[in-house]
Amino acid sequence: MDYQDIELLRFTTAGSVDDGKSTLIGRLLYDSKSIFQDQLDAVEASSKSKGFDYVDLSLLTDGLKSEREQGITIDVAYRYFATPKRKFIIADTPGHIQYTRNMVTGASTANLAIILVDARKGMLEQTHRHAFIASLLRIPHAIVCVNKMDLVDYSEEVYTNIVADFKAFSSKLDIKDIQFIPISALNGDNVVNRSENMDWYDGSTLMYHLETVHISSDHNLVDCRFPIQSVIRPHTLDYQDYRGFAGRIDGGIFKPGDKVKSLPSGFVTTIKTIELNGEEIAEAFAPMSVTMTLEDEIDNSRGDMIVRENNVPQIGQDLEVLVSWMSTTPMQARTKVVIKHTTNETVGMIKELKYKIDINTLHRIEGIDKVEMNDIARLSIRTAKPIFFDAYKKNRQTGSIIIIDEQTNETIGAGMII
Amino acid sequence: MSNYIINHLRELESEAIFVIREIAAQFENPVLLFSGGKDSILLTHLAKKAFFPAKIPFPLIHIDTGHNFPETIAFRDELVEKLGVTLIVGSVQEAIDKGRAKEETGADASRNSLQIVSLLDTLEEHKVDAAMGGARRDEEKARAKERFFSHRDEFGQWDPKNQRPELWNLFNGRKNYGEHFRVFPISNWTEMDVWEYIKLENIELPSLYFSHQRDCVVRDGVILANSEFITLKEGEAVETMTVRYRTCGDMPITGAVESTADDLDKIIEEIATTRTTERGGRADDKRAETAMEDRKKQGYF
Numbered sequence: 001m002d003y004q005d006i007e008l009l010r011f012t013t014a015g016s017v018d019d020g021k022s023t024l025i026g027r028l029l030y031d032s033k034s035i036f037q038d039q040l041d042a043v044e045a046s047s048k049s050k051g052f053d054y055v056d057l058s059l060l061t062d063g064l065k066s067e068r069e070q071g072i073t074i075d076v077a078y079r080y081f082a083t084p085k086r087k088f089i090i091a092d093t094p095g096h097i098q099y100t101r102n103m104v105t106g107a108s109t110a111n112l113a114i115i116l117v118d119a120r121k122g123m124l125e126q127t128h129r130h131a132f133i134a135s136l137l138r139i140p141h142a143i144v145c146v147n148k149m150d151l152v153d154y155s156e157e158v159y160t161n162i163v164a165d166f167k168a169f170s171s172k173l174d175i176k177d178i179q180f181i182p183i184s185a186l187n188g189d190n191v192v193n194r195s196e197n198m199d200w201y202d203g204s205t206l207m208y209h210l211e212t213v214h215i216s217s218d219h220n221l222v223d224c225r226f227p228i229q230s231v232i233r234p235h236t237l238d239y240q241d242y243r244g245f246a247g248r249i250d251g252g253i254f255k256p257g258d259k260v261k262s263l264p265s266g267f268v269t270t271i272k273t274i275e276l277n278g279e280e281i282a283e284a285f286a287p288m289s290v291t292m293t294l295e296d297e298i299d300n301s302r303g304d305m306i307v308r309e310n311n312v313p314q315i316g317q318d319l320e321v322l323v324s325w326m327s328t329t330p331m332q333a334r335t336k337v338v339i340k341h342t343t344n345e346t347v348g349m350i351k352e353l354k355y356k357i358d359i360n361t362l363h364r365i366e367g368i369d370k371v372e373m374n375d376i377a378r379l380s381i382r383t384a385k386p387i388f389f390d391a392y393k394k395n396r397q398t399g400s401i402i403i404i405d406e407q408t409n410e411t412i413g414a415g416m417i418i
Numbered sequence: 419m420s421n422y423i424i425n426h427l428r429e430l431e432s433e434a435i436f437v438i439r440e441i442a443a444q445f446e447n448p449v450l451l452f453s454g455g456k457d458s459i460l461l462t463h464l465a466k467k468a469f470f471p472a473k474i475p476f477p478l479i480h481i482d483t484g485h486n487f488p489e490t491i492a493f494r495d496e497l498v499e500k501l502g503v504t505l506i507v508g509s510v511q512e513a514i515d516k517g518r519a520k521e522e523t524g525a526d527a528s529r530n531s532l533q534i535v536s537l538l539d540t541l542e543e544h545k546v547d548a549a550m551g552g553a554r555r556d557e558e559k560a561r562a563k564e565r566f567f568s569h570r571d572e573f574g575q576w577d578p579k580n581q582r583p584e585l586w587n588l589f590n591g592r593k594n595y596g597e598h599f600r601v602f603p604i605s606n607w608t609e610m611d612v613w614e615y616i617k618l619e620n621i622e623l624p625s626l627y628f629s630h631q632r633d634c635v636v637r638d639g640v641i642l643a644n645s646e647f648i649t650l651k652e653g654e655a656v657e658t659m660t661v662r663y664r665t666c667g668d669m670p671i672t673g674a675v676e677s678t679a680d681d682l683d684k685i686i687e688e689i690a691t692t693r694t695t696e697r698g699g700r701a702d703d704k705r706a707e708t709a710m711e712d713r714k715k716q717g718y719f
Contacts, residue, residue, distance in 0.1 A: 005425050006425060006426055007423060007425060007426060008425075008426035008429045008430070075563050075578070075579075075581065076563075077562050077563060078555045078562055078605075078606070079562070080555070080556045080606070080608045082608070082610065086426075087426040087608075087611070089606055101583055102583070104583075104585070105583045105584060105585055108585040108586045109585075109586065109587075215423070216421075216422060216423040219422075221422050229436070229439045229440065229443055230439055230442060230443045232469055232470075232471070232472050233472065234471045234472040234473070235472070236471070236472075236473075238471070239471045239472075242471060244471075246439050246468070246469070247439075248432060248435075248436045248587070253422065276435075276467060276470075277466070277467040277470045278470055278471060283422075285422050287424075287429060287432055287433070288424060288428075288432050289431075289432040289433075289435040289436050289439070289468070291470075302443055326583050338592070340588050340590065341588075343440075343443070396586065397586060397587065400585070400586045400588065401588070402585055402586075402588045402590060404590055404592060409590070409592035409593055409594060410582060411582045411583050411584075411585075411590045414583070414585045
C-alpha cells in the first residue's frame with residue numbers, strides 16, 4: 001500500500017459503560033489488524049484473571065492502574081490505526097456527565113465525532129450531551145451509530161424512529177454534516193463489512209465513511225492567520241541578516257509575494273519566502289509549520305500575527321466566550337486569570353457570568369453566581385492587552401482560548417469566542 | 419480546494435515542529451533527551467528542521483547506563499558533531515559509584531530503573547525546566563495517557579490522575595519553581611509513521627536497526643545480545659543469529675527480532691505484517707502489568 005500518501009483523520013468517541021463504545025473501538029482496531037498479538041494476549045490474561053467469560057477489549061484502552069481496577073475510562077485515551085486509505089487517531093473519552101471536561105478535551109482536535117445510540121434505549125440524556133459537545137466544539141462531521149441492532153431484530157422501524165428523534169434534537173444544534181448508520185459492533189454489522197441482516201439499509205459502512213468523509217475543507221482556507229511562535233536569528237556568517245518568523249498557519253493560504261500586515265504594529269510588507277529546513281514552499285496553508293521571511297525589517301516577536309492587509313481578525317480586549325469549566329474550584333466573577341490565545345499570553349479578568357447551559361436540555365440557566373467543574377457557561381472576559389481573534393465559528397484556532405489559574409498554573413477553563 | 423491538504427506524515431511533522439518550537443519559546447532551559455534510539459534520532463531531525471538555518475537552540479542529554487550498544491555511542495557522537503549541538507552525558511556508573519543508585523544483582527539485573535536517579539540528578543544539575551523525549555502514545559498503555567506537555571512535580575514525579583487538560587494547540591507550560599515538564603512532540607506517531615518518515619526524509623540510523631549477524635542468548639523467549647553485561651544462566655547457550663532491533667535500549671534488556679530486513683523498504687514491509695508490538699521484546703516492561711506506569715510515576719520518561 002502507498003502508506004506515505006494518506007490523510008490523517010482525528011475522531012472522537014464518547015460513551016458510558018455498556019453502550020458498546022469499547023466493543024466498537026475494539027472492532028475497528030481488530031478488523032483493521034491494529035491489535036497486536038501480545039496486546040491481545042495481555043488483555044486475554046487480564047480478563048481471565050478478573051473472572052470474565054469474554055475478552056474485555058476495553059482493557060486495551062484503559063491504561064492506568066486505577067482505570068483498570070475500576071473498569072472505567074477516566075481520562076482521554078488516544079488510539080491509532082491505519083487502513084490503506086487513511087490514518088486515524090481516536091480520542092476515546094468517557095461519556096458520563098462528570099467527565100464533560102474530558103469529552104471537551106477530546107473533541108477540541110477532532111474532525112469527526114462518533115455518537116453512539118443504543119437501539120434498545122433510543123435517545124438518552126447522554127446522547128444529547130454528546131451531540132451538544134460535538135456542536136459546541138464545532139466538530140465538522142458527526143456519525144450517529146445506532147448500535148446493538150442485533151438486539152432489536154435488525155428492525156428498520158426502530159432505526160428510523162431513532163433517526164427522526166435525533167434529527168428533531170439536532171436541528172437545534174450546529175453540526176454541518178450528520179450521517180446515520182445502523183450497526184452491531186458486537187457482530188460487526190456495518191462496521192467494516194456490510195450487514196447481511198439489514199438489506200433495508202442502503203448506506204455505507206462506518207469504516208467506509210471514516211475513510212472517505214471529505215475533510216480538506218475542515219480548515220479555514222480563506223482568512224489568512226499566521227501567529228508568530230518565535231523569531232529565528234541564526235547569528236552565523238552564512239545567515240548574518242536572516243530573520244525568519246516561525247509558526248504554524250492557522251488559516252488561509254500564504255504565498256511569497258503576498259502583501260501582508262503585521263499585528264499589532266499594523267506595518268504592511270510583502271512575504272519574501274516561505275520555507276522549512278531551507279526548502280522553499282510555494283503555497284502554505286493550515287496546519288503547516290513554516291518559517292516566513294519578509295521584505296522589510298519589522299520588529300515582530302512571539303504573539304504577533306501576520307494576516308492579509310484587507311482581511312484582519314478582530315482586535316480587542318473584551319471577549320464573549322462559551323467556557324467549559326475544568327477545575328474543581330468554582331469560578332466567580334472578578335477573578336484574575338491568565339489567558340492563552342494562539343501564541344499570545346495575557347492576564348485577564350472574568351468580568352461577568354451570564355448564564356449556564358444545561359447540556360442535557362440545552363436550556364439556559366440565568367442568574368448564576370458561580371460556574372462549577374464540567375459546567376458550560378457564557379461569560380465576558382477583559383484582557384490586559386489587545387488580542388487578535390476570530391469567532392470560534394470562523395476559526396477553531398484563532399477563536400479558542402485556555403484559562404489558567406495564576407496561582408496554581410493549572411488549566412482551569414477552555415473557551416470558545418463567540 | 420481539494421489540493422489544500424497535506425498527507426498524514428507532513429501533518430504529524432508539522433504538529434511535532436509546532437510543539438518543539440513551543441518548548442523553545444516557553445521554557446528557559448529545555449533539553450532533548452537523546453537515547454540513541456530511532457525515536458530520539460527522529461526528534462533531533464525534527465528539531466533541526468524547526469529552527470533551520472539556526473542551530474538547535476538546546477543541548478542533547480544522554481543518560482549513559484554504561485550498558486549501551488557501542489553502535490549507539492558512535493552514532494551519537496557523530497550526530498552531535500554534525501549538528502554542532504552541545505551534548506550532556508549523565509552517567510549511571512557515576513551515580514552507582516557515588517552511592518546514589520544501587521546496582522541490581524542476579525542474572526536478570528538491569529540498569530533500566532537506575533536511569534531514573536541519573537536522569538533526575540542531571541536535570542537538576544543543569545536546571546532543566548523542560549526535557550523533551552521521543553516517547554509515543556502507541557508504545558505502551560501508560561504512555562497512551564500522556565499529554566504533550568506533561569507536568570512533573572518538584573520530585574520529578576508524574577501524577578497520571580491529575581493531568582492538565584490539553585485543548586486545541588494551546589500548551590500550558592506554566593509551572594512553579596523547582597517543577598519541570600516532560601514534553602513529547604511525537605506523541606501521535608506510530609511505529610509505522612516513524613519508519614515511513616525516516617524513509618521519506620532519508621534519516622540515517624545506527625546499523626542495529628538493520629538485519630545483521632549477532633551472537634545471541636534466548637531468555638524467556640526474548641533474543642538478547644550476548645555481551646559482557648549478561649550472565650548466562652544454566653542451560654543457556656550462545657548462538658549466532660540473523661537479527662535486527664525494533665527499539666534500542668540497554669544491551670541486556672532489549673530484545674532483537676529474527677529478521678533479514680536490511681533496508682527501509684523491507685523493514686516497513688516487515689512491520690506491516692508483524693503481529694507483536696515493538697516493546698514486546700522489552701524485558702523492563704514485562705516485570706509487571708503496570709511496570710511502565712510505576713516507573714513513569716517515579717520520574718522515568
